[in-house]
Amino acid sequence: MKVTVDTRLCIGSGTCAMTAPAVFDQDEEQALVVVLDEAPPESERAAVALAVERCPAAVILMHS
Structure with missing residues (x-):
């Protein structure tokens, strides 16, 4: 598994x-x-x- 995020769109909720x-x-x-x-x-x-699933800005991606 690989994890990527688009930090440019992150709103800093801290849920992740x-x-x-x-x-x-x-x-x-x-x-x-x-x-x-x-x-x-x-x-x-x-x-x-x-x-x-919980990221309010939908900036996290999980690749298998």
């Missing part, structure tokens, strides 16, 4: 970081999404899928 903290964080200045692991282990699949 709360849903999948091993994969996402937020930067200190603008609270925009930071991908901690672009190729997370399979054990993170459910959390990443939930983060994709």
Whole structure:
């Protein structure tokens, strides 16, 4: 699995970081999404899928 985000469209809600903290964080200045692991282990699949679903700006993509 690979995770990508379009940070230009991120609104900084923090949902991704709360849903999948091993994969996402937020930067200190603008609270925009930071991908901690672009190729997370399979054990993170459910959390990443939930983060994709819950992202209010729909900027997270999960590629198999």
